[in-house]
Amino acid sequence: MLFSSLLFIFQFLPIFFVLYYFAPVRFRNLLLFLASLFFYAWGEPRFVILILVSILINYLAGYFIQRYDRNEKIRITVLVLSIIYNVGSLTFFKYSNFIIENINYIFNGTIRPVNIPLPLGISFYTFQIMSYTIDVYRRDTKAEKSFINLGAYLCMFPQLIAGPIVVYTQVSEKLHKRSYDLKEIEKGLQIFILGLGSKVLIANNVGGLWNDMAQIGYAKLSMPLAWLGLLSYSLQIYFDFNGYSLMAIGLGKMLGFDFPQNFNFPYISKSVSEYWKRWHITLSTWFKDYLYIPLGGNRKGKLRTFLNMFIVWSVTGLWHGASWNFVFWGIYFFVLLSLEKLFLKKWLEKNIILSRIYTILAILLGWMIFAITELKDIGIYFGRLFSLNITNDWVYYLRNYGIVLAIGILLSTPFLKKWYDRQENKVLCNLLLLLIFLLSIAYLVDAAYNPFLYFRF
Structure with missing residues (x-):
């Protein structure tokens, strides 16, 4: 669903904002999370599970990094594992055929290209979620206690597909408390x-x-x-x-x-x-x-x-x-x-x-x-x-x-x-x-x- 489409402007946005502004404050992040998943699923339904897995893995990574704050070995291990997953996922979906083509060229190989579609926005949301776990490791921010809040951060439909790249520390405060001004x-x-x-x-x-x-x-x-x-x-x-x-x-x-x-x-x-x-x-x-x-x-x-x-x-x-x-x-x-x-x-x-x-x-x-x-x-x-x-x-x-x-x-x-x-x-x-x-x-x-x-x- 494109921002510059009649469907988004005259159907998705009006319905979403009516629900959003009239919803109780404590449910707004949940509504934003679910609406963002719907927004993404409209164009890439098969890859919604990929985003959910990314949220879960990095949610757990942030939890364990903070839980074992005094055990540097565990902290660095968890961070490295989360980065391996994030970069590995991006590499698999985006660079598999590029790697295969170059291997075939260098070694005169015959490896067949794989038919893997590129998930929308994967380069953007991978960088965003990596910034979260890295900042938790650096102690620049506390680990997010709510899976819904972290999901709302990563999946927020305005910046999900093509940025801007919003790091967690820039929105963490307003994920928990934000005001609405008509101006x-x-x-x-x-x-x-x-x-x-x-x-x-x-x-x-x-x-x-x-x-x-x-x-x-x-x-x-x-x-x-x-x-x-x-x-x-x-x-x-x-x-x-x-x-x-x-x-x-x-x-x-x-x-x-x-x-x-x-x-x-x-x-x-x-x-x-x-x-x-x-x-x-x-x-x-x-x-x-x-x-x-x-x-x-x-x-x-x-x-x-x-x-x-x-x-x-x-x-x-x-x-x-x-x-x-x-x-x-x-x-x-x-x-x-x-x-x-x-x-x-x-x-x-x-x-x-x-x-x-x-x-x-x-x-x-x-x-x-x-x-x-x-x-x-x-x-x-x-x-x-x-x-x-x-x-x-x-x-x-x-x-x-x-x-x-x-x-x-x-x-x-x-x-x-x-x-x-x-x-x-x-x-x-x-x-x-x-x-x-x-x-x-x-x-x-x-x-x-x-x-x-x-x-x-």
Whole structure:
């Protein structure tokens, strides 16, 4: 069930919120837990048991880690076993065929691929539940006594499938006690509508241009059209994922939770280092807190620092997908971040205009590696970007997509947000939101193209 679907907006949400707000406070987590399982089962009924098993194993892990607080051997054993289960489950469902393909390639083997569908959201909810057991082990939080509360945390439908990645310590207090303010509910609804508009009106429309690139054939693209296609994908994935995150944050507010910000206008960055402080913030934070720092961070010398960075960015790439292009995408950013750490960052700080040009080019080329699965196709597309083959094929696509591209570029900056935040005329703002909502619904009524790109991760 997609957030940007008529079924979710006009059936699931109204029924759920009527039940939720009128339910006694002590039953609201149970209702949220059951509704979230229903939400997930609508698209993946066979994998509901997988989530329940994950909750049970990590619930027991947290219990035993805290129960044997003075026995470090038991604590570390339980933690390691829970991590083995969590990472093993993710590896089995997401990376089995990737591992088989590489074994066959290296050893000229004939192992048959396995027919294992990828459970929705497994990369996201696995990281979330791992943060819980790790934080209990670190004594950063108490183990959750209620299975229902832990289930509500992990399965909470606003962020179950595609984030933001919410660690347990960020919501534990409100899992046990939260208040409901009409202003917060209204604010949550406004954020949801802005996310819906981002996803439906911009991402869905601009994404058509990138799809056209593959249909034309990368080898046939002129240089201007290749860059135009890459720009369209960059806008599509931003407004697609940021739109989903905004909808999740808005729904969270309506439930009484404050989910962390996931995007902060990443395309205005002046370096790749800054970009990764603005893009998918919750994922970057998770890797920093639960992988980079435990590996030693930057505390054990330069060589170890770069090794830790290499590990983190290789895993970051692999987290996004079971394909070598994702691994190379992660390594690509490791190289750029390493160069910035060594010397480039100081130069960029002195050249504001060049720093923005460099960052945008770095991001665009990164999305090329990310979006194209076959390595040979990446080489072809890269060649077209610098082919000096300038024909007028791009004019047709600019005519068709120019307006939505311009709107997307404008909304990628904080200019309109600052204007919106300054407005004292709330009637005007509400009318604008109503227009965005109605246009989004009109699009959904008639549209057949409505993907969420990050669902496949």
